[in-house]
Amino acid sequence: xxxxxxxxxxxxxxxxxxxxxxxELLRNDVDRISSKELSEKIGFTASQIRQDLNCFGDFxxxxxxxxxxxxxxxxxxxxxxxxxxxTAIIGAGNIGQAIANYNRFxxxxxxxxxxxxxxxxxxxIRIRDIEIQDIDKLEEYLRSNSIDIGIICVPRVNAxxxxxxxxxxxxxxxxxxxxxxxxxxxxxxIENVHLSESLLTLTYLLHEKDEEIEE
Amino acid sequence: xxxxxxxxxxxxxxxxxxxxxxxELLRNDVDRISSKELSEKIGFTASQIRQDLNCFGDFxxxxxxxxxxxxxxxxxxxxxxxxxxxTAIIGAGNIGQAIANYNRFxxxxxxxxxxxxxxxxxxxIRIRDIEIQDIDKLEEYLRSNSIDIGIICVPRVNAxxxxxxxxxxxxxxxxxxxxxxxxxxxxxxIENVHLSESLLTLTYLLHEKDEEIEE
Numbered sequence: 001x002x003x004x005x006x007x008x009x010x011x012x013x014x015x016x017x018x019x020x021x022x023x024e025l026l027r028n029d030v031d032r033i034s035s036k037e038l039s040e041k042i043g044f045t046a047s048q049i050r051q052d053l054n055c056f057g058d059f060x061x062x063x064x065x066x067x068x069x070x071x072x073x074x075x076x077x078x079x080x081x082x083x084x085x086x087t088a089i090i091g092a093g094n095i096g097q098a099i100a101n102y103n104r105f106x107x108x109x110x111x112x113x114x115x116x117x118x119x120x121x122x123x124x125i126r127i128r129d130i131e132i133q134d135i136d137k138l139e140e141y142l143r144s145n146s147i148d149i150g151i152i153c154v155p156r157v158n159a160x161x162x163x164x165x166x167x168x169x170x171x172x173x174x175x176x177x178x179x180x181x182x183x184x185x186x187x188x189x190i191e192n193v194h195l196s197e198s199l200l201t202l203t204y205l206l207h208e209k210d211e212e213i214e215e
Numbered sequence: 216x217x218x219x220x221x222x223x224x225x226x227x228x229x230x231x232x233x234x235x236x237x238x239e240l241l242r243n244d245v246d247r248i249s250s251k252e253l254s255e256k257i258g259f260t261a262s263q264i265r266q267d268l269n270c271f272g273d274f275x276x277x278x279x280x281x282x283x284x285x286x287x288x289x290x291x292x293x294x295x296x297x298x299x300x301x302t303a304i305i306g307a308g309n310i311g312q313a314i315a316n317y318n319r320f321x322x323x324x325x326x327x328x329x330x331x332x333x334x335x336x337x338x339x340i341r342i343r344d345i346e347i348q349d350i351d352k353l354e355e356y357l358r359s360n361s362i363d364i365g366i367i368c369v370p371r372v373n374a375x376x377x378x379x380x381x382x383x384x385x386x387x388x389x390x391x392x393x394x395x396x397x398x399x400x401x402x403x404x405i406e407n408v409h410l411s412e413s414l415l416t417l418t419y420l421l422h423e424k425d426e427e428i429e430e
Contacts, residue, residue: 012416012419012420013412013416014417015415015417016409016411016412016413016415016419017409017412019415020394020409020412021227023216028287042396043396077260078419078422079415079418079422080418080419080421080422080423080425081415082370083417083418085418086415094312094313094314094316094317094395095313095317097309097313098309098310098312098313099309099410101309102309102310102410104338104394104411105411105414108411108414108415110414148421149417149421172421172424173417173418173421175413175414175417179235181257181258181321187424189417189420189421189424190281191413191414191416191417191420193234193408194231194232195314195317195408196229196231196235196319196320196323197232197235198229198231198390198406198408199226199320199323199390199406200230200294200296200323201227201230201231201406202230202235202387202388202390202404202406203294203296203298203300203364204227204230204231204293204294204295204365205227205293205404206295206363206364206387206388206404207293207294207295207298208295209387209402209404210295
């Protein structure tokens, strides 16, 4: 693929949204779509869409638009979804269990291989046929099993320690739900889901609107 | 407060992070901090920090730095956390239950008032002393109870319908976990947590690093 380098983070963050909308078009048996039609659905401008997709190669055809199936396949590939990923969840509390039970990720090629927790009460319980193991066995497990993505759902104070164990044993992708910014070497990718921060963004915007109304 | 208008979304998105770091400093009994020291912790440049905080008023003092407790209180107020918020969860599946069980939000002033689901098997079950109610009663409930934030955790296909019921009955804040972009009037604030999109950003970046290594 004639792929240009130095894609901006803003473009990268928009790609999964293209992927989601194209999946919906496929479900609705739409074969092709113009950047203008896609724009009306997705809410980005048509020129933004053309510019974004041009970063990755020469999709679309003047006067024809995009072939939905092809564009979906190519964006899937760009997103790395042509690979399968082995994942492990560390921390089987509320969020960890919710992620473990969420079957949508499997369809995208994410295979949950193991779950770890420190709470003795949880050990041995099975979530979708995967037994929760003692977190003390994480390191040993990683030495003999290759994991692509570690999903950190432990409390804030333990998150960096878990991250270190994962990284020192070859895990290169970290999906972090703990409300802390983890430190890792440059070749490790960390993606955070900071739920409290999302909620506080919501209250900020609500509060701002209230002030507008009061004025 | 001498608050400037038209704060950029980028600044707004950084505020909860300041809030989180200042909370940690308070826990560690730190009284004051310079923008330089804060920069080392939080990872933004010192000039970025001064610029961000200047958007909201005249914090900090040359040569003294920021009074941690005062800055925390002011950022809390800016984030709208001086108010309490009444929340309701719609959809008590994996994510809905995880959010309901997460007690961190309560400490920030978010009080969960009600939980709704369509699954008859879940009705009557209590999560932290709140009984799961039939989603058919949501509209009736909202007519006699004021809810500030509706937390949507229903499947994609039902999310817009739930959003409409919430909005038509006075809910002005929507925290949306369904993988869909909701449509609502301008005076409603929608904040999305799109977990799949976060995961696909991670795989994109992993895939990109693999390619760098292969070259």
